[in-house]
Amino acid sequence: MSSEQDPSNALPTQPEAAGKQDNPEVPAWRPPKITKPRGSSPHVEKALTDVRSKIYSRSVTGIFARWRVILVVLTQAIFYGLPWINWNGRQAVLFDLAERKFYLFGMVMWPQDVIYLAVLLVLSAFSLFLFTAMAGRLFCGYACPQTVYTEIFMWVERKVEGDRVARIRLDEQPWSLRKVRIKATKHILWILIAWWTGSTFIGYFAPIRELGMDLFTLSLGPWQWFWMVFYAVATWGNAGFLREAVCKYMCPYARFQSVMVDHDTFVVTYDHVRGEPRGGRSRKIDHKEAGLGDCVDCSLCVQVCPTGIDIRDGLQYMCIGCGACVDVCDQVMDKMNYDKGLIRYTSGRAIEERMTQSQVRKRMLRPRVIVYIALLSLIALAFVYSLATRTTLRMDIIRDRGVLGREIPGGLIENVYRLQMMNAAEEPVTLTLGVEGAPGLSISTAQGEEKSIRLEAASNALVPVVVRVPAGELEPGLHDIVLRVDSDESSGPGRKVLEKTRFYVPQ
Numbered sequence: 001m002s003s004e005q006d007p008s009n010a011l012p013t014q015p016e017a018a019g020k021q022d023n024p025e026v027p028a029w030r031p032p033k034i035t036k037p038r039g040s041s042p043h044v045e046k047a048l049t050d051v052r053s054k055i056y057s058r059s060v061t062g063i064f065a066r067w068r069v070i071l072v073v074l075t076q077a078i079f080y081g082l083p084w085i086n087w088n089g090r091q092a093v094l095f096d097l098a099e100r101k102f103y104l105f106g107m108v109m110w111p112q113d114v115i116y117l118a119v120l121l122v123l124s125a126f127s128l129f130l131f132t133a134m135a136g137r138l139f140c141g142y143a144c145p146q147t148v149y150t151e152i153f154m155w156v157e158r159k160v161e162g163d164r165v166a167r168i169r170l171d172e173q174p175w176s177l178r179k180v181r182i183k184a185t186k187h188i189l190w191i192l193i194a195w196w197t198g199s200t201f202i203g204y205f206a207p208i209r210e211l212g213m214d215l216f217t218l219s220l221g222p223w224q225w226f227w228m229v230f231y232a233v234a235t236w237g238n239a240g241f242l243r244e245a246v247c248k249y250m251c252p253y254a255r256f257q258s259v260m261v262d263h264d265t266f267v268v269t270y271d272h273v274r275g276e277p278r279g280g281r282s283r284k285i286d287h288k289e290a291g292l293g294d295c296v297d298c299s300l301c302v303q304v305c306p307t308g309i310d311i312r313d314g315l316q317y318m319c320i321g322c323g324a325c326v327d328v329c330d331q332v333m334d335k336m337n338y339d340k341g342l343i344r345y346t347s348g349r350a351i352e353e354r355m356t357q358s359q360v361r362k363r364m365l366r367p368r369v370i371v372y373i374a375l376l377s378l379i380a381l382a383f384v385y386s387l388a389t390r391t392t393l394r395m396d397i398i399r400d401r402g403v404l405g406r407e408i409p410g411g412l413i414e415n416v417y418r419l420q421m422m423n424a425a426e427e428p429v430t431l432t433l434g435v436e437g438a439p440g441l442s443i444s445t446a447q448g449e450e451k452s453i454r455l456e457a458a459s460n461a462l463v464p465v466v467v468r469v470p471a472g473e474l475e476p477g478l479h480d481i482v483l484r485v486d487s488d489e490s491s492g493p494g495r496k497v498l499e500k501t502r503f504y505v506p507q
């Protein structure tokens, strides 16, 4: 059993109390390094033991804890609230799988717009590289869904079962009516949150208001049931039980972050130069004269850590950069009347070269970071420009390969085309057909001999059209022509689409 899981360590530990266990035989401190999992059996055995052991993290207050709360509230307000916002009489954000459309406020995206999704993924990847190079796993500590839901579930757990010591005692007690009641209350609340999360998740793929009614009358479709239950169970399992094991053993980001951080990355770091040799002491003594560093070895930084690690062993791949140990250590330093920041967000170089925080911040802008910023800005600009200038009118031409061209009564040569028309705008549009590229060409719809087509808002249509030319006007063979559609004035700013194709004149 590791020290932080030993119930004797669970009792409140005051630095003053720790001071009664002075131990001058402090082991030599080793410089921080990122520890990686190794494949030898003792390490595997330890990892398996760690997975099985439950971590009882102590609650903490402080500036970073407040930031975590703010980000939990903000991210969840967006996640739970967004599907309920309406825009132009429909859900503002909706991946309508049945209609194969993605509504994003004023934009309607089609499967053909998947390139924007690809660019968005590239942008996210570069942002992750940039933020990791600058400040380690900030995303993990404050905005990752695993951290956010674990934080919410742990908040419920604390409210129902109490803080660390109470939870350890409750788990050690034999089963009783009281224990069943407390555990059942906790799980009911967890399941309600998980169920709400699952329902909200599918509300991004089907209109959430209708979904609410369907859920109320238990008339959801089989896939809707599947995804709601799947997402709810995943939330319950990941945030309620797996928790730090996801960050430690399942998250790929934890594994490759070590190649993205360097000696200048701003990460949660224990200042070993200041802190060592660690050891308990009385507040009244001059610890420097006694040959001690600033760390009173109270173990509070371990007790508050959601992944159960000791940051004093150096930066570890399991550290999610949440800053809980920074908050609690600052409180200990306050009580001892020492300077805050024994554990702080800083870089390895700053600790070794005793740099000030402003010097550390200046070093953040190193060549690698500048390259990431430049690339990210370029891609972001191109993305915004492409979205802003994106046409909302599209046309694909499908040739009828069975009958390329034929002569019809009236001395005309006729070719038939099918136009796949798409109106991605929020307003209906009336389009006028046109054809260019050779003398004597005319175009109309195949059925009604009309020259105009009406497309409803955010809709598509397959329109057969015929292009004709008087016989003898063109040489036999294939001729390059251009089909065009123009929107009329009443459909807003003029839009037109030109598409090249070929006109066939038989022998």
Ligand code: SF4
Pocket: 270, 275, 278, 294, 295, 296, 297, 298, 299, 300, 301, 302, 312, 328, 329, 332, 342, 343
């Ligand atoms: S680093 Fe701070 S919180 Fe951790 S044991 Fe030392 S004094 Fe306590």
Ligand code: SF4
Pocket: 268, 301, 304, 305, 306, 307, 308, 309, 310, 311, 318, 319, 320, 321, 322, 323, 324, 325, 326
């Ligand atoms: S070591 Fe500190 S920053 Fe890292 S996960 Fe633990 S409490 Fe959070």
